[in-house]
Amino acid sequence: MRWLVLISCALLTTGCGLRRSDPPVPRSATAQRLVELGLADGRAYELLRELVTAAPHRLSGSAGAARAVEWGKAAMERAGLSNVRLQEVMVPCWERGEVTELMLVEPAPGGPLAVTALGGSVATKDTGLEAALVVVRHESELDKLGPAVAGKIVLFNRPMPRALRNTFAAYGNAVPQRVEGAALAARHGAAGVLVRSMTTLIDDVPHTGGMRYDPAFPAIPAAAVSTQAAERLAALAAKGEVRLRLRLSCRTRPDVLSANVIGEIEGREQPGEIVLIGGHLDCWDVGQGAHDDGAGIIHCLEAARLLVRGGLRPRRTIRVVFFMNEENGLRGAEAYARQHGGEPHAAAIESDHGGFEPKGFTSNAKGGAFDRYKRIVSALAPFEMGALVAGGGGADIQPLGMRGVPLFSLLPAWHRYFDYHHSENDTIDAVNERELQMGAVALAYLAWALAEE
Amino acid sequence: MRWLVLISCALLTTGCGLRRSDPPVPRSATAQRLVELGLADGRAYELLRELVTAAPHRLSGSAGAARAVEWGKAAMERAGLSNVRLQEVMVPCWERGEVTELMLVEPAPGGPLAVTALGGSVATKDTGLEAALVVVRHESELDKLGPAVAGKIVLFNRPMPRALRNTFAAYGNAVPQRVEGAALAARHGAAGVLVRSMTTLIDDVPHTGGMRYDPAFPAIPAAAVSTQAAERLAALAAKGEVRLRLRLSCRTRPDVLSANVIGEIEGREQPGEIVLIGGHLDCWDVGQGAHDDGAGIIHCLEAARLLVRGGLRPRRTIRVVFFMNEENGLRGAEAYARQHGGEPHAAAIESDHGGFEPKGFTSNAKGGAFDRYKRIVSALAPFEMGALVAGGGGADIQPLGMRGVPLFSLLPAWHRYFDYHHSENDTIDAVNERELQMGAVALAYLAWALAEE
Numbered sequence: 001m002r003w004l005v006l007i008s009c010a011l012l013t014t015g016c017g018l019r020r021s022d023p024p025v026p027r028s029a030t031a032q033r034l035v036e037l038g039l040a041d042g043r044a045y046e047l048l049r050e051l052v053t054a055a056p057h058r059l060s061g062s063a064g065a066a067r068a069v070e071w072g073k074a075a076m077e078r079a080g081l082s083n084v085r086l087q088e089v090m091v092p093c094w095e096r097g098e099v100t101e102l103m104l105v106e107p108a109p110g111g112p113l114a115v116t117a118l119g120g121s122v123a124t125k126d127t128g129l130e131a132a133l134v135v136v137r138h139e140s141e142l143d144k145l146g147p148a149v150a151g152k153i154v155l156f157n158r159p160m161p162r163a164l165r166n167t168f169a170a171y172g173n174a175v176p177q178r179v180e181g182a183a184l185a186a187r188h189g190a191a192g193v194l195v196r197s198m199t200t201l202i203d204d205v206p207h208t209g210g211m212r213y214d215p216a217f218p219a220i221p222a223a224a225v226s227t228q229a230a231e232r233l234a235a236l237a238a239k240g241e242v243r244l245r246l247r248l249s250c251r252t253r254p255d256v257l258s259a260n261v262i263g264e265i266e267g268r269e270q271p272g273e274i275v276l277i278g279g280h281l282d283c284w285d286v287g288q289g290a291h292d293d294g295a296g297i298i299h300c301l302e303a304a305r306l307l308v309r310g311g312l313r314p315r316r317t318i319r320v321v322f323f324m325n326e327e328n329g330l331r332g333a334e335a336y337a338r339q340h341g342g343e344p345h346a347a348a349i350e351s352d353h354g355g356f357e358p359k360g361f362t363s364n365a366k367g368g369a370f371d372r373y374k375r376i377v378s379a380l381a382p383f384e385m386g387a388l389v390a391g392g393g394g395a396d397i398q399p400l401g402m403r404g405v406p407l408f409s410l411l412p413a414w415h416r417y418f419d420y421h422h423s424e425n426d427t428i429d430a431v432n433e434r435e436l437q438m439g440a441v442a443l444a445y446l447a448w449a450l451a452e453e
Numbered sequence: 454m455r456w457l458v459l460i461s462c463a464l465l466t467t468g469c470g471l472r473r474s475d476p477p478v479p480r481s482a483t484a485q486r487l488v489e490l491g492l493a494d495g496r497a498y499e500l501l502r503e504l505v506t507a508a509p510h511r512l513s514g515s516a517g518a519a520r521a522v523e524w525g526k527a528a529m530e531r532a533g534l535s536n537v538r539l540q541e542v543m544v545p546c547w548e549r550g551e552v553t554e555l556m557l558v559e560p561a562p563g564g565p566l567a568v569t570a571l572g573g574s575v576a577t578k579d580t581g582l583e584a585a586l587v588v589v590r591h592e593s594e595l596d597k598l599g600p601a602v603a604g605k606i607v608l609f610n611r612p613m614p615r616a617l618r619n620t621f622a623a624y625g626n627a628v629p630q631r632v633e634g635a636a637l638a639a640r641h642g643a644a645g646v647l648v649r650s651m652t653t654l655i656d657d658v659p660h661t662g663g664m665r666y667d668p669a670f671p672a673i674p675a676a677a678v679s680t681q682a683a684e685r686l687a688a689l690a691a692k693g694e695v696r697l698r699l700r701l702s703c704r705t706r707p708d709v710l711s712a713n714v715i716g717e718i719e720g721r722e723q724p725g726e727i728v729l730i731g732g733h734l735d736c737w738d739v740g741q742g743a744h745d746d747g748a749g750i751i752h753c754l755e756a757a758r759l760l761v762r763g764g765l766r767p768r769r770t771i772r773v774v775f776f777m778n779e780e781n782g783l784r785g786a787e788a789y790a791r792q793h794g795g796e797p798h799a800a801a802i803e804s805d806h807g808g809f810e811p812k813g814f815t816s817n818a819k820g821g822a823f824d825r826y827k828r829i830v831s832a833l834a835p836f837e838m839g840a841l842v843a844g845g846g847g848a849d850i851q852p853l854g855m856r857g858v859p860l861f862s863l864l865p866a867w868h869r870y871f872d873y874h875h876s877e878n879d880t881i882d883a884v885n886e887r888e889l890q891m892g893a894v895a896l897a898y899l900a901w902a903l904a905e906e
Contacts, residue, residue, distance in 0.1 A: 040616035163493035165836060167887075200887065357810075357866055359837065383618060384812065413810055413866070415887040434620075434653065434868040 030312065031379040031445045037310055038441035044302040045433040047075065048355075051297060052288040052428050059119075059285040060325040061093030061256035068281050072261035072322045075301055080308035081263030081320060089335040090255040091325040094120055096285055097249030102194075102225065105130060105243040107236065114226035116206040116286060116423075117248045118178065118195065119328045120213075121222040128247035129153070129221055131191045135237045139177065142188050150189030153244055155237075156181045157196045157230050160418065167414045168353070171198055175209070182222040183214035192246055193222040196230035199418045204228045207423040208284050210328050221248050260332045261322040265307055267451065269315040274340075275451040276319045276348040277303060277443060278396055280326030287426035291417065294428075295355025295436055297322055299410060302440035307448055314451035316346055323396040326352070330395060337399030347450045348401070349408040350394030351443060354420075355436040356412035359384070361446060362391025364407045373406070376449045385442045387411065410443055483765065484832040484898045490763055491894035497755040498886040500528065501808075504750060505741040505881050512572075512738040513778040514546025514709035521734050525714035525775045528754055533761035534716030534773060542788040543708040544778040547573055549738055550702030555647075555678065558583060558696040560689065567679035569659040569739060569876075570701045571631065571648065572781045573666075574675040581700035582606070582674055584644045588690045592630065595641050603642030606697055608690075609634045610649045610683050613871065620867045621806070624651055628662070635675040636667035645699055646675040649683035652871045657681045660876040661737050663781050674701050711777045713785045718760055720770040720904065727772045727793075728904040729801040729858075730756060730896060731849055733779030740879035744870065747881075748808030748889055750775055752863060755893035760901055767904035769799055776849040779805070783848060790852030800903045801854070802861040803847030804896060807873075808889040809865035812837070814899060815844025817860045826859070829902045838895045840864065863896055 038044075055068035069086065076084045096117050103111035131153045136142060138158055142149060156177035160170040175198055182193045197207035204226045213219040223246060225233065236242045261281065267273065279296025283289020300320045307318065324332035349361070360380065365373050373388055380386035392398070393407025401407045412435075420426040491497075508521035522539065529537045549570050556564035584606045589595060591611055595602060609630035613623040628651055635646045650660035657679045666672040676699060678686065689695045714734065720726065732749025736742020753773045760771065777785035802814070813833065818826050826841055833839035845851070846860025854860045865888075873879040 035618060036616055039618060163489055165488065165492060357868055415810060415891070416885050419885065432869050432872065438868070 027376065027379040027449055030448060031383065033310060034306055034441050034444050035383050038306055038437050042302065042437040042440070043305065044298050044437040044440045045431070047301055048290065048294055048298045048428055048431060048436065050075065051294050052290055056288040057285045058281060058283045058289055059094070060091040060258060060282045060328060061253065062285065065258055065282055065324065069259050069261055069324070072281055072297070076261060076263035076320065079301055079305035081304055082266055084263040086259035087262055087335060087339065088257060088259050089324055089331050091258045091331050092329045093253040093256045094328060095251050095253065097123065097251055099247050099249040101128070101247040102223065103245045105245050106241055113229040114204045114206050115223050115229065116208045117250050118211045118222040118224055119208055119284065120211055121248060121250045122219045123250050124192070124221045124246055124248050128245045129192045130243065130245040133233060133237055133242040133244055135234045139180065139184050142184055146188065149185060151191050153192040153194060153246065154181070154185040154190045155194040155230065155233055157234050159196065160198060160200050162200055167200060167418050170200065171418060174198055178209050178224065179211050182211055182220055183217065186214065186217040186220050190220060192220050195222070195224045197224045197227050198421065199227060201419055202227045202231070205423050205425055207421060208286055209422045221246060223248060258324045260324050260336055263304070263320050265304060265313060265318040267315050267317040268313050271317045272344065273316040274319045274343055274345045275316055275447050276321055276345055276397065276400070277447050278321035278323055278348070279351045280324070280396055281322040282325050282327055284327055284422050286422065287420070287424045288428060290426050290428045290431050291354040291420050292422065292426055293326065293352045295431060295439065296351035298355070298436065299351040299439045299443045302437070303444035303447055306440065306444045312448050314448050316451040318447050318451050326396050333396040333399055341400060341403050345400055345405040347406045347408060348393060348397040349410065349443065349446060350397045351410040351439065352394040352396070353410060353412050353414070354417045355431045355439055356416060357435045358439045358442040359411050359413060360387030360389070360442070362389050362409045362411050364392050364401060369406065376453065377446060379449070380442055380445055385438065408446065410439055412439060480829065480832040480902055483901060484836065486763060487759055487894050487897050488836050491759055491890050491897070495755065495890040495893070496758065497751050497890040497893045498884070500754055501743065501747055501751045501881055501884060501889065503528065504747050505743055509741040510738045511734060511736045511742055512547070513544040513711060513735045513781060514706065515738065518711055518735055518777065522712050522714055522777070525734055525750070529714060529716035529773065532754055532758035534757055535719055537716040539712035540715055540788060540792065541710060541712050542777055542784050544711045544784045545782050546706040546709045547781060548704050548706065550576065550704055552700050552702040554700040555676065556698045558698050559694055566682040567657045567659045568676045568682065569661045570703050571664045571675040571677055572661055572737065573664055574701060574703045575672045576703050577645070577674045577699055577701050581698045582645045583696065583698040586686060586690055586695040586697055588687045592633065592637050595637055599641065602638060604644050606645040606647060606699065607634070607638040607643045608647040608649070608683065608686055610687050612649065613651060613653050615653055620653060620871050623653065624871060627651055631662050631677065632664050635664055635673055636670065639667065639670040639673050643673060645673050648675070648677045650677045650680050651874065652680060654872055655680045655684070658876050658878055660874060661739055662875045674699060676701060713777050713789055714775040716757070716773050718757060718766060718771040720768050721766050722768040724770045725797065726769040727796055727798045728769055728900050729772045729774055729798055729850065729853070730900050731774035731776055731801070732804045733777070733849055734775040735778050735780055737780055737875050739875065740873070740877045741881060743879050743881045743884050744807040744873050745875065745879060746779065746805045748884060748892065749804035751808070751889065752804040752892045752896045755890070756897035756900055759893065759897045765901050767901050769904040771900050771904050779849050786849040786852055794853060794856050798853055798858040800859045800861060801846060801850040802863065802896065802899060803850045804863040804892065805847040805849070806863060806865050806867070807870045808884045808892055809869060810888045811892045811895040812864050812866060813840030813842070813895070815842050815862045815864050817845050817854060822859065829906065830899060832902070833895055833898055838891065861899065863892055865892060
């Protein structure tokens with residue numbers, strides 16, 4: 001009732017002179033309405049608890065991922081979406097296996113050191129890989145070391161630069177070690193690879209993540225060590241020879257049938273035009289993927305639920321997509337673009353940067369379009385989430401961007417993300433109820449505004 | 454070295470035409486310098502760990518508070534401050550005692566329920582206070598209930614309004630129950646008081662806090678129950694008679710000699726003019742007071758350390774004050790104002806809203822002064838902490854405000870504060886290293902800018 005009053009007042013104030021293409025007051029009133037509705041009757045945290053209870057581990061191809069798909073479909077139906085369906089897709093199936101162990105052999109037997117296999121790694125032999133350690137800070141050092149690397153375990157130990165205020169930029173600086181390290185080291189004959197965990201914290205929690213091999217060289221075992229373990233190994237190696245034994249029992253199974261989950265708020269005037277909002281349903285098999293990307297899934301689900309509950313059905317269709325297999329394959333994103341990329345998408349918005357307090361959005365739009373979107377997003381400024389800054393979308397909507405669809409990404413506060421990302425720490429306890437809820441509100445507003453304009 | 458270059462370039466760019474009263478470029482360069490220095494070489498989290506290790510419990514008059522004073526003096530000296538000294542002050546000494554227990558007697562024996570004595574509460578008798586429960590949502594209901602309250606335990610059960618985006622406003626709405634509840638209930642003859650914990654979470658953690666009695670009526674035992682316990686008791690009371698047994702063994706001892714800790718960066722031109730930055734060294738005896746107000750203490754200490762380390766000695770003196778006894782007396786604030794209130798203070802800045810990501814500052818300034826301060830703070834806008842909004846300072850600098858000193862308060866993100874505030878949850882694990890550091894950087898900048906202008 002309160003909301004009807006609010007909106008009516010707004011309309012009365014501005015009279016009937018509103019241009020259809022530039023209705024600033026209804027936007028502000030809708031933003032206000034969604035903020036208050038979201039805070040008073042939000043269910044984001046409860047929905048996240050549902051997800052991480054139903055499927056704490058959701059790595060593509062796993063039983064957990066299958067449960068997440070089931071939950072996702074049912075949750076969309078409960079939120080009042082229409083046309084809820086699964087889009088089938090074959091996904092890779094990598095398993096960590098039972099054994100993950102890193103022991104010090106020299107200068108003195110010791111261990112275990114905090115380690116986790118990188119996603120996609122091959123196993124060591126059962127007795128493990130025992131080899132001398134070589135520590136590098138940068139990939140380019142491998143070329144100088146040349147044959148000195150052969151038969152060794154290479155530790156890539158470049159920290160995420162602490163001085164970068166944007167932790168995602170810091171991640172961008174350091175993460176090539178994790179993604180390309182094994183391929184680069186194998187080229188020089190290395191027997192295995194360790195990578196310093198991608199976090200700005202100095203602690204004993206290893207962070208996993210994706211990597212890829214170079215088919216022209218052998219696939220060698222690859223794992224991440226905690227930042228403390230990395231610093232300890234580097235300090236030991238600075239003093240003399242270090243030998244390690246790494247044991248991994250990872251395996252890659254045949255591809256498995258899985259699915260994207262799709263649902264819609266059908267547009268009231270142009271249902272064939274789509275504003276997509278999405279996140280990824282899969283996550284790594286450590287922690288609960290609460291921030292990555294449980295938060296993104298819940299942002300989308302709760303945004304849609306708030307719009308349905310508030311009776312806010314915009315002109316265009318809002319399509320919610322829970323993508324499968326972002327972490328190690330992007331098969332869901334590719335399948336979506338293949339099947340639906342030809343449909344008219346007015347915009348695509350991804351949430352894959354965690355459930356922290358939202359500051360606004362990034363967008364790949366340029367020039368006049370960017371300015372127009374900036375005005376639209378600015379209705380969120382009174383709630384301190386009205387920033388629009390230049391940037392990309394996320395991995396799952398990138399294929400749509402290649403087809404010219406304007407991309408957006410929710411921009412949450414970034415200081416804490418890499419404390420949790422891809423680690424056992426990424427659990428629901430690390431998510432704040434109100435911060436998560438505000439992200440859903442911001443997303444609900446932008447989806448509505450883009451579908452309405 | 455990098456910074457010297459930066460500042461030199463800035464000066465070269467703008468030439469020699471800078472007006473002394475409006476030097477925007479050096480301000481921006483200094484803000485940038487402090488951000489990078491803080492992120493690259495920050496010690497805020499390490500300093501907080503020192504504090505909560507030396508003195509996890511620091512309630513006024515306790516042995517922990519005495520250790521905190523010692524640590525504070527040594528820490529200021531290590532940070533390179535000058536004129537480091539203690540300002541002695543007598544403080545109250547309330548102790549929780551050994552027994553804190555709330556049991557259900559009717560409709561069926563059960564318990565214990567999550568409870569914590571409010572600071573300043575009297576004890577029950579040894580065997581406890583057994584009485585029937587009356588639940589109210591608002592203080593005004595007591596007048597209607599009248600004599601029906603006599604001899605009963607009153608539960609004040611008004612939640613912090615979730616729909617308020619500003620959690621401090623929500624706290625302001627609900628906290629009178631905690632502060633005044635016992636006095637109001639005693640006026641109607643109640644035997645004891647319970648208050649719903651001040652948090653937006655629904656969980657089983659009780660939150661303590663200050664309260665006061667009305668000397669004209671009996672002092673009755675007062676405690677906070679967790680939000681879950683409050684909801685459970687309210688649900689039971691809606692069905693029929695509820696009887697409880699509350700046992701508290703609190704006591705108030707004679708006042709104890711304690712101290713404010715004071716240190717300075719002496720001004721290079723007008724050392725007699727002061728910009729004060731402060732937080733409070735005391736905290737409740739639950740948790741570690743990591744956010745309240747360990748974070749504030751560390752903000753001030755690290756801000757000063759960064760300025761000393763960066764060679765940024767402004768025209769006026771920056772005085773750092775660790776106030777004693779904010780939580781249950783304000784004796785430190787009063788003593789400071791009494792002894793130093795006559796000295797010329799250009800401004801006073803308090804940090805007592807937690808160690809979360811800073812958004813900027815609040816200020817009590819009006820009109821042209823506010824606009825001028827807004828321009829000064831806006832140098833932090835590129836780092837997303839450049840907001841200046843109308844508001845007060847904090848409790849410790851309020852007496853200076855009464856004398857006309859412009860007050861500022863650091864404004865961190867507010868969504869998470871009341872998850873931790875005054876509870877066992879307020880530990881260093883709840884503080885993020887980078888968020889805490891950014892608060893210190895923001896404070897360093899504003900203190901410098903106000904002392905330089």
